[in-house]
Amino acid sequence: MGRPDLVEPRLTGQLARAQHASAHRLAAELPDDTAVLPTHGFGSFCSSSQAEGSDTTIGKEKASNEALTRDVDTFVADLLAGLDDIPAYYTHMGPANAAGPAPVDLTPPAVADAEEIAARLAAGEWVVDLRNRIAFAAEHVSGSFNFEAEGQLAPYLAWLIPWGKPVTLLAESPEQLATAQRELVRVGIDRPAAAATGEPGDWVREEEAQASFPRATFGDLARRHPAEGVVVLDVRRGSERAAGYIEGSVHIPVHALHRRLGEVPDGEVWVHCAGGMRAAIAASLLDAAGRAVVAVDDSFDAAEKAGLTFRTP
Numbered sequence: 217m218g219r220p221d222l223v224e225p226r227l228t229g230q231l232a233r234a235q236h237a238s239a240h241r242l243a244a245e246l247p248d249d250t251a252v253l254p255t256h257g258f259g260s261f262c263s264s265s266q267a268e269g270s271d272t273t274i275g276k277e278k279a280s281n282e283a284l285t286r287d288v289d290t291f292v293a294d295l296l297a298g299l300d301d302i303p304a305y306y307t308h309m310g311p312a313n314a315a316g317p318a319p320v321d322l323t324p325p326a327v328a329d330a331e332e333i334a335a336r337l338a339a340g341e342w343v344v345d346l347r348n349r350i351a352f353a354a355e356h357v358s359g360s361f362n363f364e365a366e367g368q369l370a371p372y373l374a375w376l377i378p379w380g381k382p383v384t385l386l387a388e389s390p391e392q393l394a395t396a397q398r399e400l401v402r403v404g405i406d407r408p409a410a411a412a413t414g415e416p417g418d419w420v421r422e423e424e425a426q427a428s429f430p431r432a433t434f435g436d437l438a439r440r441h442p443a444e445g446v447v448v449l450d451v452r453r454g455s456e457r458a459a460g461y462i463e464g465s466v467h468i469p470v471h472a473l474h475r476r477l478g479e480v481p482d483g484e485v486w487v488h489c490a491g492g493m494r495a496a497i498a499a500s501l502l503d504a505a506g507r508a509v510v511a512v513d514d515s516f517d518a519a520e521k522a523g524l525t526f527r528t529p
Contacts (some may be wrong), residue, residue, distance in 0.1 A: 223322040232292040241281040248275030254496040262350045287458040300473065301453055305374040308404055321407060322397050328384055328410035333357060336384050340376055341409065345386045346396050349496035350431070353511055355416045358427040360386065362500035365396050367493045374403035375471045376497070382409035386419055416511055428502050437486050438522040452516075462488075463525040470494040477505050488512035488519075 251271045251339070268528040278284050278370075283291060313335040328336070337343055337359040345352050346365040356362065363373045377383060385408045387393035393411055412419055416426050440446050441464070448462055462465065468476050470489065485502055489495040499511035520526050 220514060229292055229296060233288055234248045236288045236291050239281070243284055248273060248278070250274040256316065264354045269361055270337060301469065303371060303375040303471070305379065305403055308379055312404060318406075320401055322394070322401065324393070325385070325397075325408040325411040328412045330419055330424075330521060331384075332410060333412065333419050334383060334421055334424070336382070336410065341382045342385065343384045343386065343496055344373060345500075346392055347386075347388055349511070349513065351431055351519065352496065352500065353426040353431050355426040355428050355514075356500075357416060357419050358424070359504045360500070361499055361504060362496050364493060364496070365392050365399075369396060370403045370405075372402065372470070372494070372497060373397050374405060377473055379404075384409055385411040387411065387413045388415070389413055403455055415439065429499060429509050429511060431460070431511045432486065434488070434516075434519040434522040436510075437488070437512055437515075437519075438524050441486070445483040447481050447485045449480060449485050449487040449498065449502075450489075451487060451494050456490060458529055460520075460526045460528050462519060463511065463527045470498045473498050473500055476505075477501070480507065484508045484510065486510045486512055488514070488516065490516045 242259050250273060252274060267325055282294075286294075320364045333343055337357075343357060343360040345356050345360045345362050346369070346511055347356075347362070348364050348366060349362055352362040373383075383405060385393055385396055387396065390413055393413055397408065400406075406447065420426055436450065441462070448465040450457060450465045451473060452467075453469050454467075457467055464479060466479075468479060471479075480502065485507055487495045487498045487502065487509060489498070492511070492515075495511050499509045502509040
C-alpha cells in the first residue's frame with residue numbers, strides 16, 4: 217500500500233493528465249470553427265477564471281489555451297502548483313456520487329417559530345439567514361449567520377458548516393427558501409431541520425432585541441487604520457493574498473474562520489474580502505461570537521486607491 221499522504225496528490229495528478237488528454241482529444245476531433253462557450257477553468261471552485269464572452273473557437277484555443285499549448289508534464293505541474301484550498305465537503309461528495317442518487321425531498325421544512333429558533337441556537341445548531349448582506353447587517357437574529365441566497369450559498373455553507381450539523385434557514389419568502397433548498401441538496405445538505413420566512417421581527421422573541429453591525433468602505437477603513445484597537449481581518453484565500461494585502465492585516469480565510477475565532481486579536485474587527493460577500497459571512501460569524509465587527513462591503517481594487525498601504529509576501 218502506498219503512503220496515505222500521497223494518495224490524494226497522486227490521484228489529482230492522474231485527473232489533471234486526464235483533463236489534458238480530454239482537451240487534446242476534443243481539439244483534434246472538432247473543426248477549428250467550433251464555438252467554445254464560457255465555463256470555469258480546470259479544477260475550479262469559484263476562484264478559477266471564467267472565459268470572457270463567447271467569441272472563441274477551437275482554432276483560437278489551439279493557439280492560446282495552456283492545456284493545448286503545453287506538454288502534459290508542464291501542464292500538470294503548473295496546475296498542481298496553483299491549486300488552492302479544497303472545500304471540506306468535497307470529501308463527502310465522492311462517496312455520495314459513487315453511491316448514486318438518493319430520493320430528494322424538496323417539500324417545505326417544518327416551520328420554526330421564534331421560540332424554536334432560540335432553542336436551536338442555544339443547542340449550538342446553525343441558523344442561517346438567507347437575506348442579502350445589507351439587510352442582514354441592519355437587523356438580524358443574534359447568533360445567526362448570513363449566507364446570501366443570491367450569492368454562492370451552496371458551496372460556502374457546505375464548506376463551513378460541520379458535516380451533518382442541523383441547519384435552520386431564515387428566508388424572506390417561500391420562493392427564496394425553495395430556491396435555497398434546491399441549491400443545498402446538490403452539496404449534501406439534503407434537508408433543513410426547520411425554516412422560517414418573513415423578517416427578523418418575526419424570528420425573535422418579544423423580549424429579545426435584534427442584532428446589527430455597521431458596513432463600511434475601504435475609504436472608511438483608510439481613515440481608521442492603523443489605529444489602536446482596530447483589527448483588519450483579511451478573509452480571502454491564500455492565493456489572493458499572495459498578490460497583495462493591506463499592511464498590518466491578519467489573514468484567516470473565511471472557510472477556516474469558524475474554527476479559528478480565537479486567533480482574531482482583541483479590538484474592533486474590520487473584515488474584508490475581495491468584493492463583500494465573504495466579508496459578510498465572516499462578519500456574521502464574528503458578530504455571533506460577540507465581537508465588535510465592521511463589514512467592509514467594497515471591491516478590494518479600491519483599497520490601495522483609498523490610501524491603504526499594500527504589502528506582498
